[in-house]
Amino acid sequence: FTSPLSNVKHHFFASSTFAPNRSTMSLSSQQKPLATATVQPSLLQQVSMAGGAAVITVTFIHPIDVVKTRIQISQEYGALGMGGTVKKIVGGEGVAALWKGVNAAWLREASYTSLRLGLYEPCKVAFGCTTPETTTFVKKFAAGSAAGALGSLAGNPFDVLKTKMMAAEGKATPSIVGTAKDLLKNQGIGGFYRGIDSNIARAMVLNGTKMAVYDQAKGYVVAATGLSKKSLGTQFLSAVTAGFFMTCTVSPFDMIRTRLMNQPADAKIYNNALDCFVKIVKNEGPATLWRGFLPIWSRFAPTTTIQLVIFEQLRVLAGMQSL
Numbered sequence: 001f002t003s004p005l006s007n008v009k010h011h012f013f014a015s016s017t018f019a020p021n022r023s024t025m026s027l028s029s030q031q032k033p034l035a036t037a038t039v040q041p042s043l044l045q046q047v048s049m050a051g052g053a054a055v056i057t058v059t060f061i062h063p064i065d066v067v068k069t070r071i072q073i074s075q076e077y078g079a080l081g082m083g084g085t086v087k088k089i090v091g092g093e094g095v096a097a098l099w100k101g102v103n104a105a106w107l108r109e110a111s112y113t114s115l116r117l118g119l120y121e122p123c124k125v126a127f128g129c130t131t132p133e134t135t136t137f138v139k140k141f142a143a144g145s146a147a148g149a150l151g152s153l154a155g156n157p158f159d160v161l162k163t164k165m166m167a168a169e170g171k172a173t174p175s176i177v178g179t180a181k182d183l184l185k186n187q188g189i190g191g192f193y194r195g196i197d198s199n200i201a202r203a204m205v206l207n208g209t210k211m212a213v214y215d216q217a218k219g220y221v222v223a224a225t226g227l228s229k230k231s232l233g234t235q236f237l238s239a240v241t242a243g244f245f246m247t248c249t250v251s252p253f254d255m256i257r258t259r260l261m262n263q264p265a266d267a268k269i270y271n272n273a274l275d276c277f278v279k280i281v282k283n284e285g286p287a288t289l290w291r292g293f294l295p296i297w298s299r300f301a302p303t304t305t306i307q308l309v310i311f312e313q314l315r316v317l318a319g320m321q322s323l
Contacts, residue, residue: 043122045318051114053310058109061303063098065105068295069166072258075284082295093171101165104158104176112155116207117311119147121323140212148207152200157192159199163261186266195260198273202253209249214242214308215323229322232309239308243301251296252289255280 058065067085070077077085089097123143129135152159161179168174183191217238218229227234256276263269270276280288312322 043118046121047114047118049314049318050117050311051110053307053314054109054113054117055106056310057303057306058105058113059102060306061299062102062105064295064299064302066098066100066166068292068299069163069258069262071292071295072255073167073262078291082298093169096173097171100168100173101162101176104162104165104179107176108155108158108162111158112151112203113307114151115154116144116148116151116203117211117307119150120144120207120211123147137212137216140215141208144211145204145208147211148203148205149200151207152196152203156196156199159257160192160194160261163258167262194263195257195273198253198257198260198276201273202250202257205253206246206250209246210242210304211323213245214238214304217241218323230312230316235309235312235322236305239305240301242308243304244297246300246304247293247297250300251293252277254296255289255291 063086066089067082070085070089071080071082072078077088080088086098120143123146124135124140127139127143127146129139129143160183161176164179164183165174165176180192187194218234221227221234221237222229225233256273259276259280260270260273270279277289315322
């Protein structure tokens with residue numbers, strides 16, 4: 001004989017054993033709107049960590065950017081290649097010339113890269129990446145592209161100044177204030193947004209490729225090696241992979257952006273990104289769009305690796321999981 005009270009007790013204890021786990025999981029998921037966060041970070045915290053990682057990285061990588069820019073804007077430097085360009089710059093302008101425009105680069109990274117890295121995870125959530133089942137490569141790419149576009153809008157003025165300062169030949173190092181005054185005098189406020197269309201397109205392709213490939217590659221590396229997602233080995237291999245694919249997809253956009261931004265202050269060679277693309281292909285050949293591939297990859301590989309590794313470590317210090 002089993003009393004009704006025994007049934008009630010049995011039902012109660014069974015419920016208390018299993019139901020709270022489900023409700024706790026539900027509550028836990030509600031408290032974690034960001035798919036990879038164990039502690040909910042503020043937007044400012046996300047952006048600040050990304051900006052710090054970016055500024056540290058660009059300080060060491062800037063010389064490669066200078067070489068890449070010279071090769072893209074000049075057929076003479078293009079013919080010299082990376083080694084010849086470095087030799088010509090150092091011989092004619094001094095070693096310090098390899099850091100021309102680094103102050104503008106710091107401002108660019110603090111605005112542009114802080115947003116495109118820091119907004120990636122919030123954008124992932126906005127695109128519905130809240131569970132492994134709903135997190136697809138296409139959504140990751142879309143989230144990275146959206147973050148890149150927003151960052152590009154904020155960083156374009158500093159990008160223009162950086163490009164002009166890096167392209168300036170001669171032993172004298174141009175000042176950021178002088179370059180800005182000259183640009184404002186000859187072109188007005190619009191001069192700071194020269195190349196904005198190609199820069200946004202580049203940022204969307206770059207950040208979409210970078211974050212989606214990095215995010216996706218980590219899963220493959222973990223499955224193939226057994227390493228954890230927060231392992232430096234996993235982060236390094238994934239970042240190197242992302243850097244290569246970034247170079248393949250971004251090179252044409254980078255060439256067009258550089259040409260648009262480096263137009264003389266008192267002249268207009270290209271009307272817009274499409275006009276620049278057509279003129280380059282017509283006058284110099286399609287392969288010109290990938291001129292400087294090696295220096296771009298040489299820049300992307302260490303930049304992506306250092307940037308993402310530092311960003312990931314800062315996330316851990318903030319109590320967050322890996323991307």
